[in-house]
Amino acid sequence: MEETQKELKCENEEDHRRAKFEIWKYIFGFVEMAVMKCAIELGIADIIENHGNPITLFELSSMLGCSPSQLHRIMRFLVHRRIFIETNTSQSTSPSYSQTPLSRLLMKTGEHSMAAFVLMESSPPMLAPWHCLSARVLGNGSSAFEAANGEDLWSYTIANPAHGQLFNEAMACGARVTVPAIVDKCSDMFEGIGTVVDVGGGNGTALGMLVKAFPWIRGLNFDLPHVVCAAKKTEGVENVGGDMFDCVPKADAVFVMWVLHDWEDDECIQILKKCREAIPKEKGKVIMVEAVILEKDDAKEEDDLSDVKLMLDMVIMAHTNTGKERTLKDWVYVLGQAGFSRHTIRPIDAIQSVIEAFP
Ligand SMILES: C[S@@+](CC[C@H](N)C(=O)[O-])C[C@H]1O[C@@H](n2cnc3c(N)ncnc32)[C@H](O)[C@@H]1O
Structure with a gap:
């Protein structure tokens, strides 16, 4: 008995000693x-x-x-x-x-540059909401981004076009990493598809890459009007401005990447319903590219991206009004509520997985 207590005391002392070093990593994070x-x-x-x-x-x-x-x-x-x-x-x-x-990856140019993403996340309007995170948790009515910047992210990018451009360039960096992983593992999903609408497609980088990889596809890059006004002009891609909560342009397939995580379940279900209405009932599909947060026990297994996904969830909490990263259970719930009959989920070599849902 005495031995066990001694061992416990040593363990506690060791933990305490380690904690005193570890805390500095967080202080200077x-x-x-x-x-x-x-x-x-x-x-x-x-x-x-x-x-x-x-x-x-x-x-x-x-x-x-x-x-x-x-x-x-x-x-x-x-x-x-x-x-x-x-x-x-x-x-x-x-x-x-x-x-x-x-x-x-820190070079300012080049197809693998992630510089714009670092500059966007470290910009004053993106750092300021972190000071308001505890207030958001306590639920004082305002989102962290609104409390810090006076309006939500999407309105802020209209009023501050330079920040909007940096945000879109950062998203394009992400697309340049993720789309090759989609092309590598999911090319069969794009076979036999005539038209694809990219909902919340930003400056059109992702769709441009998909159309290049699958040249039989005609693409519609759909985003808020001020975003598509500044989008790239790419052969095979038409830019269309609008609001995904009102209507999504019709196509054989909807592609929607890193958009649904910006919204709470009810909003996400509304967007997914609009996506379902945009595709043919018999052979249409919605291809979602989003993180799937592993449940506690699965996360212990070898998913070395778990930590990054949980960091992303914190970023979404700081930067959007209602968004969140979702577990498999959460995805099954929103897809069911939006009226999809079945879906498949495929891991790719990226933070996100590809979820293919059928009407
Ligand atoms: C996180 S970004 C993702 C961009 C792109 N899909 C990517 O992964 O690179 C979310 C996008 O949703 C767009 N968005 C926000 N509200 C929207 C709305 N109501 N209708 C259409 N697009 C919207 C934003 O302008 C932004 O481009």
């Missing part, structure tokens, strides 16, 4: 995002890429016109995080830096 933003704004990954081979600290600082000592501290942190690699060449006393797959 914002540093990772802030330093990444700094690296993107300075264009460090772009400079190293264009340089072609490892760049010394002095070359980098003279290209940026800044002090090597400040830059060295930024690079030391990013190297420690394995975002860049430090290589010491024998000819130089100055450290040299090269790219990693992660630093390439």
Whole structure:
């Protein structure tokens, strides 16, 4: 008995010791995002890429016109995080830096750039709602985004077109990661389909990629009027402005990616009903691309994306009025209430899964 109590005491002491270190990671949690933003704004990954081979600290600082000592501290942190690699060449006393797959994602341009997503999430209007999250939890009537910015995200992007453009570019970064994963695992879903409407398609990046991968498809990129006004012009894609709560343009299939998570169940059911009305009853389908949050016990299994999905749920809580990420049970509920007779869910190599629902 005494032995067990001693063991428990040791365990508690060890937990307490670990907790005292672990808490600092949370206290300084914002540093990772802030330093990444700094690296993107300075264009460090772009400079190293264009340089072609490892760049010394002095070359980098003279290209940026800044002090090597400040830059060295930024690079030391990013190297420690394995975002860049430090290589010491024998000819130089100055450290040299090269790219990693992660630093390439921080380049301002290029098909794999995630820079706009980092800049959007770290922008003042997106950071401000985090200060209002506890008030939202206590349910004082206002959403965190509204409390911080005076209006909801969609109205805010109308009043602040520069933020709207950054938001759409960030979504396009996400689409460039997710659509190839959809094409890879779900190409059969697009066989025999003449027209696809992308509901909440943003600047049309996702649909443009789908039409390129499946050239027999004619695409309709459907979003709020001010969004489609600024959307890309892509061959095979027509931009259509409107409100998905009123009506969705008719097509053989609806594609709806990262839209339903912005809305609570009743709103989500309304949108899904409009999507169902837009497709033919016999052979139509709605293809949803959304995260599926694993239930507590499943999450322990090897889903290494579980943590990111739960972070995404927090982001949605901070940035939308009513949105949420959904578990399988939640998806089954909204699909049933919207009148779909059956559905399939397929994992892809992304945060989201692909849910195909039939009338
Ligand atoms: C999170 S973004 C997703 C964009 C795109 N589907 C993607 O994944 O890259 C949600 C989109 O829904 C659009 N949206 C919001 N309310 C809408 C409405 N009432 N009707 C149509 N689109 C709407 C927004 O403008 C935005 O482009």
